[in-house]
Amino acid sequence: MTTHTRSTPSLAPTAGAPPPAGTPDTRYEDELGRGLRAADEDAFAAIYRRWGPLVHTMATRSLGDADEAEDVTQQVFIGAWRGRAGFHPERGPLGAWLVGITRRKIVDALAARTRRLELVDSATRGARPGPPGGVADEVLDRVLLVHELSRLPSDQRDVLCLAFYEDLTQAQIAERTGMPLGTVKSHARRGLHRLRRGMEQGRTATA
Incomplete structure (x- = not known):
C-alpha cells in the first residue's frame, strides 16, 4: 500500500481491477x-x-x-x-x-465566472465616449460584450479579462497563468476576433 501524503497522486485514468467478484x-x-x-x-x-x-x-x-x-x-x-x-x-x-x-x-x-464578467462590465463603463446612438447603444454594447465574453473558451476569456481589466501585458499574463507566451498571444488574438465578430452580429440582429 502506498502512503505518500505530501503530494496529490496523478488524476489520469489508469487501468485497474474492477470490484472483486461477488463483493457487494x-x-x-x-x-x-x-x-x-x-x-x-x-x-x-x-x-x-x-x-x-x-x-x-x-x-x-x-x-x-x-x-x-x-x-x-x-x-x-x-x-x-x-x-x-x-x-x-x-x-x-x-x-x-x-x-x-x-x-x-x-x-x-x-x-x-460571474465576478469575471462583472469586472469586465464595470470596466467598460465610461471607458470610451458614448456612441452616436446614445445611452441605449452604450448599454447594448456592454450587454453584448459580457454575453460574447461568456461564450468564449475559458482560456481565451481569462486572457482577455487579465489584459482588459488588470491591464496586464501578454508577458505578464504568461507569467501569471503559467501559459507559454505564444499560447497567450494566440488566445488573445482568437478571443478578440470572436468578440468582435459576435458583437457585430449582435448589433446587426438588434438593428
Whole structure:
C-alpha cells in the first residue's frame, strides 16, 4: 500500500481491477473510503475511475463549458485527496461525499465566472465616449460584450479579462497563468476576433 501524503497522486485514468467478484457494491465503496483515509494512492485512482465520469457530467451540465468542467473535476479530486481526513463513513457514503464537494466546486466556478464578467462590465463603463446612438447603444454594447465574453473558451476569456481589466501585458499574463507566451498571444488574438465578430452580429440582429 502506498502512503505518500505530501503530494496529490496523478488524476489520469489508469487501468485497474474492477470490484472483486461477488463483493457487494457498498462493501467495495467502504473499502475505497478506508483506502482514501489511509492515503492509499491505488484506492484514490480507483475512486477517480469510479466517480470521475459522474463528477465531470455534473460539472458540464452546470457550467456548459468543457474546459471549466475539466478544471472543476480536477479540483474536486484534488480537494478530496487533500481533505480526506474530513471524510467520515459514519456520516454517509463516499459517493455522496464526493457529490457534495462537486456541488461546492461548481458553485465556486459559477461565482468566479460571474465576478469575471462583472469586472469586465464595470470596466467598460465610461471607458470610451458614448456612441452616436446614445445611452441605449452604450448599454447594448456592454450587454453584448459580457454575453460574447461568456461564450468564449475559458482560456481565451481569462486572457482577455487579465489584459482588459488588470491591464496586464501578454508577458505578464504568461507569467501569471503559467501559459507559454505564444499560447497567450494566440488566445488573445482568437478571443478578440470572436468578440468582435459576435458583437457585430449582435448589433446587426438588434438593428
